[in-house]
Amino acid sequence: MALSTKQGLLTASGGSPAAVARHDKGGWLALFGQPGLVNDPVGSAPHRGVDQLSAFYDTFIAPNDIRFEVHHDIVCGHDVVRDVTLEIGMSEAVRLRVPAHLRYAMTADARIDGLYAHWELLPMVGQLLANGVPAAGVGARLSGAMLRNQGFGGALGFARGFAGVGSRAKRRSEDFLGALSAGNHVDASAHLAPSCSLRFGGAAVPEIAEMAVRMRDWKVGKVIAAGNVVSATMESAGGPAVVMLEYRRRAIVSMVVFIDDDN
CATH class of the missing domain: 3.10.450.50 (Nuclear Transport Factor 2; Chain: A,)
Structure with a gap:
């Protein structure tokens, strides 16, 4: 196939x-x-x-x-x-x-x-x-x-x-995603490691300000912490998405937004 x-x-x-x-x-x-x-x-x-x-x-x-x-x-x-x-x-x-x-x-x-x-x-x-x-x-x-x-x-x-990042990272992730939904890239950037990798769909995103524009008004659904990754269901005007945030200590070192290729 x-x-x-x-x-x-x-x-x-x-x-x-x-x-x-x-x-x-x-x-x-x-x-x-x-x-x-x-x-x-x-x-x-x-x-x-x-x-x-x-x-x-x-x-x-x-x-x-x-x-x-x-x-x-x-x-x-x-x-x-x-x-x-x-x-x-x-x-x-x-x-x-x-x-x-x-x-x-x-x-x-x-x-x-x-x-x-x-x-x-x-x-x-x-x-x-x-x-x-x-x-x-x-x-x-x-x-x-x-x-x-x-x-x-x-x-x-x-x-x-x-073991893993646990409930504290879930709360930090909800704050981070909430800031992006509000278009507040300044508060969102405080959660990122200096060399954080950002991807939206299949493409790299150069800065968190662009991510805030793309994710404006998205709604956060269920949030899961497994290992050093927090994953979150989100709802956008174009349909559902899943965001995966990889943590090192208290900072996000990688963010990937999985959104359907049709959107």
């Missing part, structure tokens, strides 16, 4: 949630290029290559019933960014709803080069524990599967997902 059209990208990336929903491990693995990468959640250790992707599937996908409630799809160059809520059935008694932004970086031959899942691990664990006694069995099963399929190193790598 060629990636020359928006529909081609959507169809290729859409094969992943479809294969997950029907528990088709072979079909899911076949969607990835070589070596292929999954970073789920962003901030945890990534899985690369068929062996690690297979272990990831056996640990996190195979035991669960996972459905994707899609709110928006954005095709920006060869990236598909999906604004979703993940519905995860971990047992008959334990069902979770996890807000997420999923980015599929696609290759030229319609394979997934990288799947980056932005969602918050700590609130998900809080949801799990709120289920009381049934959560204990689910947690024990997950821990056993992780150690069996990925070893102690894999478990430590997953635990890295608990």
Whole structure:
């Protein structure tokens, strides 16, 4: 399948949630290029290559019933960014709803080069524990599967997902995006590192003042902190967008605005 059209990208990336929903491990693995990468959640250790992707599937996908409630799809160059809520059935008694932004970086031959899942691990664990006694069995099963399929190193790598920029960076991001929406590039610039990279769609933006013009009156929706990245759903007159802000310490070092190529 060629990636020359928006529909081609959507169809290729859409094969992943479809294969997950029907528990088709072979079909899911076949969607990835070589070596292929999954970073789920962003901030945890990534899985690369068929062996690690297979272990990831056996640990996190195979035991669960996972459905994707899609709110928006954005095709920006060869990236598909999906604004979703993940519905995860971990047992008959334990069902979770996890807000997420999923980015599929696609290759030229319609394979997934990288799947980056932005969602918050700590609130998900809080949801799990709120289920009381049934959560204990689910947690024990997950821990056993992780150690069996990925070893102690894999478990430590997953635990890295608990670290990251957290709620303070979410609040700073909301202030930053609010300033841009108000056209206030002076206040927005206070959040940026001196060498911050700015991209809008597929093009570089030379200065934050131009970004403030382009994003005037945009509305901020859900905000997610995963690893050192804060992602935010935004609504513009031209349609939905997803903004990803990469932090180093307290400053934004990279800003990418994913907006549909049709807009």
